[in-house]
Amino acid sequence: MHSNTGDPMARTAYLVERETVSEWAATVDVLIVGFGMAGACAAIEACKTGASVLIVERTSGCTGTTSAASGHFYLGGGTPVQLACGYEDDPEDMAKYLEAVALEPDRDKIRLYCEGSVAHFNWLEDQGIPFERSYYPHKNVIQPGKECLIWTGNEQVWPYREMAKPAPRGHKVAFEGEEGGGALALRILSDRAVEADAQVYPDSKVEALVRENGRIVGVRVRRFGEAIHLRANKGVILAAGGFGQNPAMVAEHVPILASAYVQGSPYDDGLGIQMGVAAGGVAIHMGQPFLTSPFYPPENLLKGILVNCDGQRFVAEDSYHSRSSIYATQQPEGIVYLIVDSRTFAYPHFAALTKQSLIDGFETIAEMEAGLGIRAGTLQGTMEAYNVHAADGEDPTFHKHPKWLQPLTEGPYAAFDLSFGRAVYTGFTLGGLKVSSDAEVLTERGQAVPGLYAAGACASNIAQDSNGYASGTCLGEASFFGRRAGRHAAGTLN
Ligand SMILES: Cc1cc2nc3c(=O)[nH]c(=O)nc-3n(C[C@H](O)[C@H](O)[C@H](O)COP(=O)(O)OP(=O)(O)OC[C@H]3O[C@@H](n4cnc5c(N)ncnc54)[C@H](O)[C@@H]3O)c2cc1C
Structure with missing residues (x-):
């Protein structure tokens, strides 16, 4: 389902024209909104190309939903962990599975993700994220210890087990306990981003995009009560999270979450999605939650x-x-x-x-x-x-x-x-901006909004609904497509 989210008056507030900007407080190549999993990965990759990168983060540190995540990454196709644990997998089987469980499979995107999965695992490890070469054999929500590999989806569940050769693909960051793996991964990636020379403006809220001749060229930021404008010559990447903490958007799009305990960052207020829509993008799968008890x-x-x-x-x-x-x-x-x-x-x-x-x-x-x-x-x-x-x-x-x-x-x-309404069901939103495989924000007609990218929970990629979800898909796609966003915005990916 496509959605334009919000009334037109409100939408204009999220987008201003270049003429209204009297001065740029800073100019960079790539500007990233949000320093979570998607933002950190985008920054590392954009910096690697030599581009100047600025991350604008609303909080004082890396406190997005990523820091609440357990630390599963859904990866496969024969990762070193799968091989070390004796599991055969190949990108074709992984893609078949992800296509089978998807609500609306984007075959090209799924194939890209599966074919790039081993290289992406290696990249995460190269950044310093620890993954043991070990297997956790029990059916569980999250391994209690540091064991890495676990079954986290419906691979062995009928009819999927007959549609694609099953393999365990949940890779947990080596972290003792059920919580903290996401925070550890984010701390490591944010260190890498800063070492790579990404500048960070903490405690700064992006509140609107700036457009010039149809292209997104910057943002307006609220910083310590003051509004400033920052120019991005090559691209703006929205990596600002989901909308589970915006009651009006929840009521409009995914009302079932109003009866659930919504987890995640308090800044999952949908602003990234609203800015993308104001710039001409379209939001999809907005009615789909991740929900569990x-x-x-x-x-x-x-x-x-x-x-x-x-x-x-x-x-x-x-x-x-x-x-x-x-x-x-x-x-x-x-x-x-x-x-x-x-x-x-x-x-x-x-x-x-x-x-x-x-x-x-x-x-x-x-x-x-x-x-x-x-x-x-x-x-x-x-x-x-x-x-x-x-x-x-x-x-x-x-x-x-x-x-x-x-x-x-x-x-x-x-x-x-286990009744819904008596037992507690927790959840978060899965809908977000429609994006290309290179994370370009797309219009209803599938055209890229020039200069604008989105990744992570404010975009919709592989994780589309609760029925087909596998633990690790959100961090997997936020990091994978976040990296592509960084490279494409910096101009090194076509
Ligand atoms: C309890 C819990 C456990 C989870 N465990 C897993 C797991 O193990 N594996 C998995 O794959 N997924 C998991 N998820 C989902 C996953 O954590 C998220 O989908 C993912 O972290 C989103 O990453 P992100 O970079 O898009 O967003 P975030 O990590 O939320 O980062 C977005 C950042 O943008 C900032 N921001 C927001 N608005 C603005 C603005 N206007 N201006 C500037 N900055 C802004 C926020 O402050 C935040 O720091 C879990 C979710 C929850 C709630």
């Missing part, structure tokens, strides 16, 4: 089943957590239960965060139906059918992987409440 780890819980208030299953439970979560939000009244038996019982690891709760234990499924207010016989029917097939290692309805199939026949049984 993970019920695993422990992975044993994947052997349970998810049912709605009619006692029906609705998704393969071994799906990546944002896939099962988005299906959960689409159930009648958002009501969803995780049903386990005594052999599969465990408390969900993230329950303290997600507020998923144990409703009760029940001796029989008939008692459970009564306790949950599910029509008598329906859940019993679902479980009987599930158990018969699970005993044969099959799931004809949703094709859950045999690894997670085990009849649920050992009472007592337990039900956890």
